[in-house]
Amino acid sequence: MDIRKIDETISVSPQIxxxxxxxLARLGFRTIVANRPDHxxxxxxxxxxxxxAAKTHGLDWVYxxxxxxxxxxxxxxxxxPMIRDAEKPVLAFCRSGTRCTILWALSAARTEEPASVVARARNAGYDISGLTPRMIQQASHQQ
Structure with a gap:
């Protein structure tokens, strides 16, 4: 597994x-989020x-x-709202981890400065700086 920690609440990964x-249960994750469609x-x-498997190991599952x-x-x-309310820490996965990072970034940008969001994603190995205009737009969608 290639787990990339964004912050204390969420990490992302390619396909698990x-x-x-x-x-993942042993590492302390409490929720697994799948952002990848079947097939x-x-x-x-x-x-x-x-x-x-998640349920067998006592983890919450979100598809x-x-x-x-x-x-x-x-x-x-x-x-x-799902990531806000999920039991933490969360591991979100997709094919490469990028889709999960973008979803997190766009939702985080509703309450945080885009520069901070971009920096955390970069520290996890994802360059999402091109999303800055869309993150600025997300501020109007605060929930």
């Missing part, structure tokens, strides 16, 4: 497997199998599939 879930690419694990390259404000509207 059923076998990774026990390790996005051949051979990826079924989300229902990962969900079952919030988002189309890669097409994150809408509606997606952010769903992600923002």
């Amino acid at each position: 497997t059923v076998d990774d879930v026990a390790e 996005e690419e051949p051979g990826q694990p079924l989300m229902s199998d990962i969900e079952q 919030l599939p988002v189309e890669s390259g097409n994150i809408t404000d509606t997606d952010v509207d769903s992600f923002a």
